Amino acid sequence: MATGCAWFLVLVSVFLCNLMKILLPTISSFMVQKDADQESEMRSEIQQMKKEQSSISMMDEFARYARLERKINKTTDKLKTHGKTNTRSHADQFKWNIVKQAALMVSLIWKYYSDPVTVVPSKWIAPVERLVAFPTGVAGGVGITCWLVVCNKVITLGLGAIS
Amino acid sequence: MEAAEEKTGSVSAAQLRAEKRRRKLLQNSEDRMNRIVGFTKNDPDSSGRQAQQPRFHLDLDRTEPWSSSVPSPRPSPFLSETPGARLRLRTKGEEVSGSPRRGLQQYLSRFDDAMKLRSQLANEKPAQEGGSDVEELDPFRVFRLIGSILLAVFVRAFVCKYLSIFAPFLTLELAYMGLFKYFPKVEKKTKTTVLTAALLLSGIPAEVINRSMDTYRRMGDVFSDLCVYFFTFIITHEILSLFGSETP
Numbered sequence: 255m256a257t258g259c260a261w262f263l264v265l266v267s268v269f270l271c272n273l274m275k276i277l278l279p280t281i282s283s284f285m286v287q288k289d290a291d292q293e294s295e296m297r298s299e300i301q302q303m304k305k306e307q308s309s310i311s312m313m314d315e316f317a318r319y320a321r322l323e324r325k326i327n328k329t330t331d332k333l334k335t336h337g338k339t340n341t342r343s344h345a346d347q348f349k350w351n352i353v354k355q356a357a358l359m360v361s362l363i364w365k366y367y368s369d370p371v372t373v374v375p376s377k378w379i380a381p382v383e384r385l386v387a388f389p390t391g392v393a394g395g396v397g398i399t400c401w402l403v404v405c406n407k408v409i410t411l412g413l414g415a416i417s
Numbered sequence: 418m419e420a421a422e423e424k425t426g427s428v429s430a431a432q433l434r435a436e437k438r439r440r441k442l443l444q445n446s447e448d449r450m451n452r453i454v455g456f457t458k459n460d461p462d463s464s465g466r467q468a469q470q471p472r473f474h475l476d477l478d479r480t481e482p483w484s485s486s487v488p489s490p491r492p493s494p495f496l497s498e499t500p501g502a503r504l505r506l507r508t509k510g511e512e513v514s515g516s517p518r519r520g521l522q523q524y525l526s527r528f529d530d531a532m533k534l535r536s537q538l539a540n541e542k543p544a545q546e547g548g549s550d551v552e553e554l555d556p557f558r559v560f561r562l563i564g565s566i567l568l569a570v571f572v573r574a575f576v577c578k579y580l581s582i583f584a585p586f587l588t589l590e591l592a593y594m595g596l597f598k599y600f601p602k603v604e605k606k607t608k609t610t611v612l613t614a615a616l617l618l619s620g621i622p623a624e625v626i627n628r629s630m631d632t633y634r635r636m637g638d639v640f641s642d643l644c645v646y647f648f649t650f651i652i653t654h655e656i657l658s659l660f661g662s663e664t665p
Contacts, residue, residue: 261651261655262655372651372654372655374651374654377581378577378581378582379581379582379583380581380583381581381583382583396651401651403644404644404647404648404651405648407640407641407644407645407648408644408645408648411562411641411645
């Protein structure tokens with residue numbers, strides 16, 4: 255049963271990886287849009303405070319002027335760190351995604367290095383049975399590398415057609 | 418008093434001569450400059466493109482100052498040359514300057530190509546980043562994929578007990594090669610990539626690159642068909658095994 259499910263497990267893993275690859279830019283752009291809204295809100299707040307500050311005389315209402323000045327500085331700093339954090343987090347997200355996918359592929363190859371994902375009569379896949387069975391060496395077996403390549407290609411075509 | 422008058426007269430004559438010499442020098446300044454940098458009036462290539470190699474050597478050991486109001490007694494290097502030597506020097510100069518000029522023009526044209534390709538790559542990069550993994554599915558491609566799927570199911574159901582599964586696939590691909598002309602041709606835009614740009618700049622003709630890319634694209638299509646065919650075959654086999662079908 256475990257061997258019977260191996261091909262399905264690999265197929266699902268490859269499907270999820272490709273799906274993430276397609277959806278991540280969409281999610282990222284959504285997050286960027288959200289961050290952009292927050293940023294524009296902060297900018298308008300800063301502008302409003304600056305406008306208010308310009309209407310106040312520093313001599314007459316020093317306390318209020320200073321309070322506004324402190325608020326403007328605080329919001330400006332928040333805006334700067336907000337921008338830097340978002341850029342870093344989006345870049346990190348992409349990097350982590352690639353690392354996770356690579357780790358998944360490596361773990362699959364490690365697990366099914368010597369076991370084929372499925373077995374068929376060897377005469378069916380003659381004369382390339384050795385290539386198909388690589389690296390298991392089992393006659394008539396379908397090796398993990400061949401199955402990964404095939405699944406990746408098919409899923410890319412399928413998702414490309416859908417999207 | 419007479420001596421003073423004579424002196425004044427000779428100074429003014431000297432002044433007049435100096436003035437005349439100065440005017441003469443100013444009149445011929447352009448010719449003199451052209452002779453210095455190597456252009457001559459009768460040279461057909463001297464239409465302002467680039468200077469030929471100078472036909473004299475810079476005299477670093479010269480002790481006399483270059484600028485002097487008194488004309489130097491030394492004869493001009495140009496005038497002292499014999500006509501034959503001048504002709505030999507001129508021919509040699511042309512031969513030597515021909516190949517560097519050609520090389521320079523070649524370099525400049527390659528540089529222009531590199532700049533154009535660079536701007537083209539920069540323009541195509543955003544488009545490629547958006548859809549780099551998505552392959553275009555024209556009608557013939559869709560037909561091929563559906564044909565591969567149907568053949569895989571048919572082969573698994575009826576044919577695989579007799580022969581290898583790849584034999585029907587090869588037959589299918591041969592059929593596709595014949596059927597290709599009956600489908601509308603879709604003009605595929607040649608993408609400028611770093612590889613094609615590097616090949617172009619190496620001097621490989623564009624026609625060769627296009628043909629190679631076309632062949633590579635066809636091989637990619639065959640590989641896609643093979644992947645779809647094999648995938649469908651295995652899935653069909655597993656589904657049939659799940660439903661308890663005996664292996665033929």
